[in-house]
Amino acid sequence: MSQTNVRVAAYVDGFNLYNGMHDARRRRSLWLNMESLLGSFLGVNQELAVVHYFTALVQGQSRHHQVTYLDALAAHCPITELHVGRFQAKQLQCRNCHHTRTSYEEKESDVSLAVQLVEDAALDVFDHALIVSGDSDMAPAIRSVRRIAPHKRLVAVFPPRRSSVTLKNTVDATLQIYDRVPERHLLPDNVKAVDGTTFNRPSHWR
Template sequence: MGDKSNTETARVGVYVDGFNLYYGLKRLSGRRDLWLDLAAMARDLLRPGQRLELVTYFTTLVRGDPTSVERQRAYLAALKAHGADVVLGRFQEQLRRCRKCGATWRSYEEKKTDAAIASAMVADVALSAIDVVMLVSADSDLCAAVEKIREIDVLRGTKTRVVAAFPPGKSSDGQRRCSDAWFPIGAAVVRRSQFPDVVSGPGDAVYHRPPHWN
């Protein structure tokens, strides 16, 4: 098997690094564009002859401020209602020490998100679930997963197209080198892909755009 012919539809899997995208959106417009419909954005980014097969959003639940937690949960529910899958990592507590004064403090570091993205991309390619990987991230650590995809293609005689979609204001030289194509996600696409202020969910559930994100 080789590349998809011109008459076949290429199935696209979109893998979104949630924190990477979040900080890109914050850099773009503060909180204004955080109510982002990832499935709508993914469809906007497709090329002719491509079909959106899946959208998976990888993130970690925020800690501390209850209102921040509430906003994130509303957003995750809206994503699921519009067809995206959500995969959660976790924060790991770490004890840090100042080298100069010896003071210590506790901090939290996001764990497992990169590994989850890498595992999902490789697994979906290995299972022939997709023909194109679109990675929404500027994290060069994920190039290792792309190299694994290349190995799978060599063994099977296939060619999976890997495209890096950089969040606003972000880029990665490593991803440019390891991907077949790359592009920045522009402000116009982000603005076109916002959820309506009220998103309907299963049954009678509704999810409201947080006022804090206006």
Template structure:
């Protein structure tokens, strides 16, 4: 079968980091899908992510990783969302914008935007246009349930598989037995790391960030 995979970048990142620290953050996403579906052909891997705000060092590591992926994985498509500033409530008084506590404070955070919508649309459109024979969703975010349901309705014979990032629990909905959910084993992660240094088409070398080395 020709496989099209959809990777929820932050769901995968937080799963990897929470269980294995930095060991597998330098992951070759195309090779990971090949490990998951070893007897199939990986037609396309769509990676949905956004560059973090307010953390320049982390943003630089992300950009290095994305450049390495783009140079090393021709089957990969990177879809970027963005982070939007939002307000958060004080944990003590629950107010927004300005805290009612003494001394008064203002709380801000960032919220990821567009990546989930983009993934859901791509998954649904691929099913509708018969692009590939199978969908593999790398995420346990239940917000993608409508996209899975739409895919099943549009392409009833197209298998949908949910590959759960480490430490993440798969969706409880069984979709009438038409969706297979499974945990990504560590051996697949071990077999899917990018080279320590990835040459780019412009002659640049993208080195695995030192913070991601262990």
């Protein structure tokens, strides 16, 4: 008799992962195949059912590269669902000289990840969840899953050079993405979508 596969869902804090990879290896890891990386953490009889990737579109020159990457990820990774939040402008004033400047604050991504995780647990979407983040703000959502679906197994996957004692004490287990590991799981340099559009890895991401 064949054994039923364990359904694994992944929830990726895009900016936490990006900052960890950038700190570790600069831009070498940014053209990342999320499904390949997360699949490498699975055990026997585990199946990656869905990858929820949460991010927001940045301002400035980097936006084009980010959009190209997200388009490539969507084209190449069929079970990856993108959740794109926003940056909200706010004015900051220097207390000494009273000069003001515009800053941008990421909105919605953390909350969206938390809501998706709790909703999927309630709807029995997964047996095991991988939470790719080193942000302790994820802890309340994990505690909620504990209350409504205590049989679910929750694993924190820490990005390079990121960790959280709070998360470690909340989940069933932790995994660490080491500095060079993402470079083994990159998208092809040129990703072609179904409609024929090609998305090319930025030259300075090599």
